Amino acid sequence: MTTVRTNAAAVMLGVSPNTLRSWERRFGFPTPRRTAGGHRQFDVRELEALRQAFEQTHNVSSAVRLARERGPGPASSRRLRSSLVRFDEEEADRVMEESLTVRSVERTIEEVLLPGVELVAAPEGETPTPEHCFAWRWASAWLAAGRRVAPPPSRDDGVLICDASRAPDVEALHAQALELVLRRAGVQALYLAVDFDPGRLTGALGTIAPRVVVLAGRRASLDALGRLVYAARRAGTGMGVFDFRGALPESGAATVPRLGPSALAARDEITAHLDGRAANRAALSRSARR
Amino acid sequence: MTRALHAVRVDARGRPVEAFCGHCGRPPEESETQPATRVCRRCGLGLVLQAPKGVAPQAGEPFLVVDARLTVCAVSRKAEDLLGVPETRAVNRHIAEFLLPAAAEASRPEDLLAQLVTAATSDEDADTVIVRPVGEFGVRYRARIGPCGPPRAALVVLGE
Numbered sequence: 001m002t003t004v005r006t007n008a009a010a011v012m013l014g015v016s017p018n019t020l021r022s023w024e025r026r027f028g029f030p031t032p033r034r035t036a037g038g039h040r041q042f043d044v045r046e047l048e049a050l051r052q053a054f055e056q057t058h059n060v061s062s063a064v065r066l067a068r069e070r071g072p073g074p075a076s077s078r079r080l081r082s083s084l085v086r087f088d089e090e091e092a093d094r095v096m097e098e099s100l101t102v103r104s105v106e107r108t109i110e111e112v113l114l115p116g117v118e119l120v121a122a123p124e125g126e127t128p129t130p131e132h133c134f135a136w137r138w139a140s141a142w143l144a145a146g147r148r149v150a151p152p153p154s155r156d157d158g159v160l161i162c163d164a165s166r167a168p169d170v171e172a173l174h175a176q177a178l179e180l181v182l183r184r185a186g187v188q189a190l191y192l193a194v195d196f197d198p199g200r201l202t203g204a205l206g207t208i209a210p211r212v213v214v215l216a217g218r219r220a221s222l223d224a225l226g227r228l229v230y231a232a233r234r235a236g237t238g239m240g241v242f243d244f245r246g247a248l249p250e251s252g253a254a255t256v257p258r259l260g261p262s263a264l265a266a267r268d269e270i271t272a273h274l275d276g277r278a279a280n281r282a283a284l285s286r287s288a289r290r
Numbered sequence: 291m292t293r294a295l296h297a298v299r300v301d302a303r304g305r306p307v308e309a310f311c312g313h314c315g316r317p318p319e320e321s322e323t324q325p326a327t328r329v330c331r332r333c334g335l336g337l338v339l340q341a342p343k344g345v346a347p348q349a350g351e352p353f354l355v356v357d358a359r360l361t362v363c364a365v366s367r368k369a370e371d372l373l374g375v376p377e378t379r380a381v382n383r384h385i386a387e388f389l390l391p392a393a394a395e396a397s398r399p400e401d402l403l404a405q406l407v408t409a410a411t412s413d414e415d416a417d418t419v420i421v422r423p424v425g426e427f428g429v430r431y432r433a434r435i436g437p438c439g440p441p442r443a444a445l446v447v448l449g450e
Contacts, residue, residue, distance in 0.1 A: 013329065015331075015334060016331075016334070019334035022334055026378075055440075057363060058336075058364040059312040059313050059335065059336045059381075060313070060334070060337065061313075061381050062381045065381060065382060
């Protein structure tokens with residue numbers, strides 16, 4: 001942590017040292033540490049957060065609130081939340097761009113985008129707020145833009161993600177994030193809503209020929225999911241069917257394995273499954289040649 | 291006699307604008323050096339804002355700044371006394387928690403809110419409405435509503 005003394009901190013903020021000390025008394029922010037000799041040491045990241053907030057607010061009180069809300073340091077989910085609740089699309093894009101300078105796309109999604117939207121989202125079962133709907137649409141558009149610039153598939157194996165959630169469910173964003181990270185890993189991933197005609201699923205499975213089917217979203221009935229799993233298993237022997245983030249209710253007797261809760265963990269498990277199958281296929285073809 | 295030219299700040303419509311502190315309401319101190327931030331050098335608690343001449347508060351006039359989401363962004367020292375709420379508690383709360391149209395039969399609360407949104411989002415001329423503090427009857431203020439910023443917001447100047 002880089003720290004500066006009172007005079008330098010005051011220069012950074014363009015105020016007098018007395019003003020800085022009066023903010024500390026009135027707002028408790030910025031909060032300095034004390035050296036052994038009792039001198040104030042201000043965190044530069046806190047000062048920078050406050051300086052940026054001055055440009056976006058109307059008085060010191062609201063700037064302090066904004067700086068506290070965002071937290072110090074680089075792009076974070078709290079900073080993203082702060083821009084989303086103010087319907088500030090430009091600022092939200094800037095937070096993502098800042099994050100992309102220090103994190104990969106996958107980590108930005110997992111550490112900034114999804115937690116940021118979750119902080120804005122209304123609790124499950126409650127009516128979504130306008131901020132929630134705005135955040136959902138913005139995040140969905142960002143993930144779609146990421147998919148458009150994803151590299152072409154480098155593997156033959158396909159993955160079908162059947163999502164039973166609806167806008168503006170946060171679960172839908174997790175499913176879209178999984179599709180994006182799979183595509184970025186070179187996997188042919190396809191995202192479909194579950195509420196299509198079940199009779200057409202067999203046709204879709206035949207066309208796409210996925211090696212893995214992932215069930216996502218929590219809105220599908222057990223009956224619909226049962227038909228889906230049956231159709232997937234009937235379409236191809238050894239086709240893996242997985243549950244992502246609790247699409248199937250926890251019954252203790254489910255035959256569908258659960259993937260990790262994050263898109264990255266799920267991607268790793270799916271690619272491990274695909275690699276295992278590819279190794280098995282190679283071993284089978286080698287033994288057939290012999 | 292020498293005459294000097296002074297730059298007159300104007301808004302997007304060419305109207306002259308005045309600068310004032312978002313807390314003490316006074317004009318910013320003239321400084322030879324460019325300030326590093328917009329913090330008022332007089333009180334240290336407000337940021338310097340601009341509003342068209344005629345809308346900007348004059349010395350001692352209480353005022354509030356409300357954004358397009360109708361949340362209170364700034365409360366002047368005089369308005370703190372008038373409404374009986376410190377700025378630190380008023381900021382980030384809905385304006386309807388503090389002010390309502392005074393003549394309920396003549397103006398609905400949503401009309402006041404619509405005027406505030408219009409002022410915060412467009413460059414229309416200032417408007418005047420009669421308002422009262424929430425929960426109090428018989429106390430009325432003439433509120434001058436117009437645009438201010440940056441960032442864009444509505445300025446509510448309370449007068450007799």
